[in-house]
Amino acid sequence: MALEPSLASALHVLAATGELLVALDFDGTLAPLVERAEDARALPASAAALRALTELPGTTTALISGRALDSLRAAADPPAETLLIGSHGAETWTGPDAAPLSLTQEHTELLTRAVAVVERVVGAHEGTRIELKPAGVVLHTRTADDQIAAAAVTAARTDLAELEGLRLTDGKRVLEISVLDADKGQGLAVLRRVSGATAVLFAGDDVTDEDAHRTLGPDDVGVRIGAGETAAAFTVEDPVAFSEVLQELVRLRGSGATG
Secondary structure (H helix, E strand, O other): OOOOHHHHHHHHHHOOOOOEEEEEOOEOOOEOOOOOHHHOOOOHHHHHHHHHHHOOOOEEEEEEOOOOHHHHHHHHOOOOOOEEEEHHHOEEEOOOOOOOOOOOHHHHHHHHHHHHHHHHHHHHOOOOEEEEEOOEEEEEOOOOOHHHHHHHHHHHHHHHOOOOOOEEEEEOOEEEEEOOOOOHHHHHHHHHHHHOOOEEEEEEOOHHHHHHHOOOOOOOEEEEEOOOOOOOOEEEOOHHHHHHHHHHHHHHHHOOOOO
16 A cells, blocks of 8 residues: 555655664554453564664654553563553663662552552443553453443543542543643653654554554654544554554665655
């Protein structure tokens, strides 16, 4: 499939930058969405392109995901050099010397109370699931009936409103709850600083990815995967189509294309 001409042109210019950062969401971007998060795997073509980009000079690859870092590593199996941002920016791995996430006692107590709320909601709403993260908890509703899913989210939001200091974010059939004020835009800023990037490719498919899309500058390229309102300059249909974007960037960057 041929890329849309303006996207192809933007990639051609991007490929010529001095220090390129390729920062990508995982679920719905490199990997098709699945009912069970633990079953998600990157498309072979996308995984191969990520490896190829990692090996190119002047190129830093990163994954920036809502998953906790351990879950992201298990599902994505990224190259060893790939930088990682997990839990929507709350967890950061920028190399072997990166400090692990540490919560204050106040945050730990708040997280315990939030987990208790979500556990009660899941117990009362068939088909919903809970996911624990180092700095948060997630209510999953993808395997629930639509009406049950909506009722679960309403119940969770009502009870969580009594707890001060939480950050609540709606995603695709998930309600993300965090005790830290972090988002993918902040995570992308960390990656940009660490990599010394002169330009960035960022791609994502969900509402939470818009925090990163909104930080992109004129030399960067943002790609939205799938339908939805977006600040990204470009949209592709699905992860398969995005794999072609990555393959084209590998070709251009590897051949030393100039703008």
